[in-house]
Amino acid sequence: MNHQDQGGSAGGPLAGLKVVDMTTSYAGPTASMYLADLGADVIKVERPGAGDDARSWGPPFVRDTSAWFASANRNKRSVVINLRDPRGLRTLRRLIGEADVFMENLNPGKLASLGIDHETVRAESPRLIYCAMSGFGLDGPDSALPGYDLAAQARSGIMSVTGPKGGSPQRVSSALSDVVTGMCAALAVSAAVVRQREHGDGELIDVSLLDSDLAVMAPRIAAYLAGEPEPAPSGGTDSVLAVYQSFATADRDLAIAIGNDPIWRRFCDVIGTPELGADPELADNAGRRVHRERLVAAVTEKLAGRTAAEWQKILGEAGIPCSLVQGLSEVVEDPQVVARGALLPVPGTGGALHSVHSPFRFGSIPRPRNTAFPALGAHTREVLGEHGFTDEDIDTLIAEGAVQEGAR
Template identity: 35%
Template sequence: MSKKLPLEGIKVLDLSRVLALPFATMILSDLGAQVIKVERPKIGDETRHWGPPFLKTESAYFLCTNRNKKSITVDISKKEGQKIIYDLASICDVFVENYKVGELKKYSLDYKKIQKINPTIVYCSLTGYGQNGPKSNLPGYDFIMQGESGLMSITGSPKGPPMKVGVAILDIVSGLYATIAILASLYKRQKIKQSEYIDLALYDCAVSSLANVASNYLVSSKIPKRYGNAHPNIVPYQTFKAKDKYFNLAVGNDEQFQKLASLLNTDALKQDKFKKNENRVRNRKELVKILQEVFKTQNAQYWVDLFQSHNLPAGHINNLKEVFEDKQLLARDMVKIINHPFGLLKIVGTPIKLSNSTITEPKSPPLLGQDTINVLKKLLHYNKSYIKHLKNQNVI
């Protein structure tokens, strides 16, 4: 049996910008979908300009989420630009956008209009706060949502200021939720030939990502505090300082703690008050102080090697140079080198590995509007004179 792309034949019309939904459509493209990225003429996706660093004129930020896509430039404020979107929507399976609530309605590109053109379209909207509610008119940014959702209130040192996560993690989480919702809607459409409107909010996705911390509050009504690199429910599960540098240790259950106590051979760890996790949580400060005194006697490499050799979860805190030189990462084919018009480009590969299907071999993120003419000719069958007219009118 020959391996096939899971989403082969699926077409995605992508009117999104920045990170969250471009991340989602990149995943869909990895799985074989054809993604047509619609950008503003001359300007494009704003992340094209978010640098340095740049590969000549293309920002590294843009390059990280736009592989495999086709880029066309269309002025959607013009009637003829809207017609291009209508024509593309009529032959696409998925429509993706992250404009402010109601903004696309001004251009007659809202769900109701697109659904009339394509009665089986899967239409995904991502906004800051969703399509309804008192904050629905406000813009959505990952950093703002990290604060509003409570994520920053539980991130950082107990004595320091609230901290955001070092990457736009809520954009990534929202992109993953969007991918899940789109795939579920496509699966449903195979059985019921009807459209689907997906209303996603960065805020909702952010709160959903709080997982056990949100559950802790809802069950106890106690406002969670910041634990730095420690865990609110499991001890010891945090960063420790070795003789030379920091490392991470994650003791997830009582059996693992007994193994740790045996390896360290320290009488203080064998006390009854440390045998059960609930007691270790109550006696966190005392236990961490005992462990820290032990760990500062050897280098981090010693402790990581010791614990890993006994199947105790421990690891280094790597910088990005160390990450991308890691033999494990290379063995998993997670670093790809592709040809870009401006030179060789290294990118992070997809983490999705399938046994009986293939994944799209990564193609260069597109230059702004590089596929406009080709898409209009081959997909929409526009003739040369009409395309020339669109160019002269600055529609494309």
């Protein structure tokens, strides 16, 4: 079976694109996974022994596989290369020389010492798309600092607006910086591929965790620079819109999003507070923000009289956006989530491991590519053979420790 077509529909808009991916952890692997979902052939280059750092992230582990690792590495092939061995480094450079895209998240000094920094590589391969992923970008005083999700959330201001009112700043409890950075990198690479295919031009793409988190914070930064007071943790009650937060009902929390004035008036009618809808001081969003505490108190009192499910039905029938505040045990069984096929069981794990469908769907790809994460070094021999190495060459490289072969 052709590796391009395993586990899903044939082709995809990036079919025929060869990506050599040296990234580890979560942001880079997320980016290359989205490219693979779109049809690219992603060759995951890993170090001997442990491989990608995320292979050890856990628990939970299922048959020694990290759930985190499995969630970001579908549709790829794994090659193990020893970059401390000159023959291994030459092998990597051969793979890069035949690639369309090269992705890395290594320290700039390490890249230069190996001769795979962007200046050297792109001088040799002008049509190559070189995607450099880092914590803080390729320039600036802190470009050499290592970057992790927590540091990016802290430095970008995300933590400064997250947490309970009056409480300490908190990290958004998911790999937010990594996933958003992965999306940004996949977008940038896809755009560069258009020009590469039309004109043969290469590109240097600079994507960082900090820049991605600043993009997440764009509306808050813009509001602050326009004169809004510096925000602090508010428990999610300080939106530019009012009302736009969760409320306690008789049994559980319900999130309600009042996006415009007509929705506000309908909302007041259906919850039994027509006087609020008729109050000229609350007629527009600016007024509702000024009087947020008063109207939130009134709404809270009303909503306490019924269960969240009752309110969800009432508000839904009136066209008012709302949702139960769901835990993950509910999310994974949500009828919309299930109907959209958002959860992808990892093949061969009996449903014990899952990844999540990429956040886009193509009409021309009715069934998503969904091959399991690769075992460490599972494709070393296969990939090297495709790049002109003979069986004897590969046997020699393996015997001398320049590359390693794993179980399929």
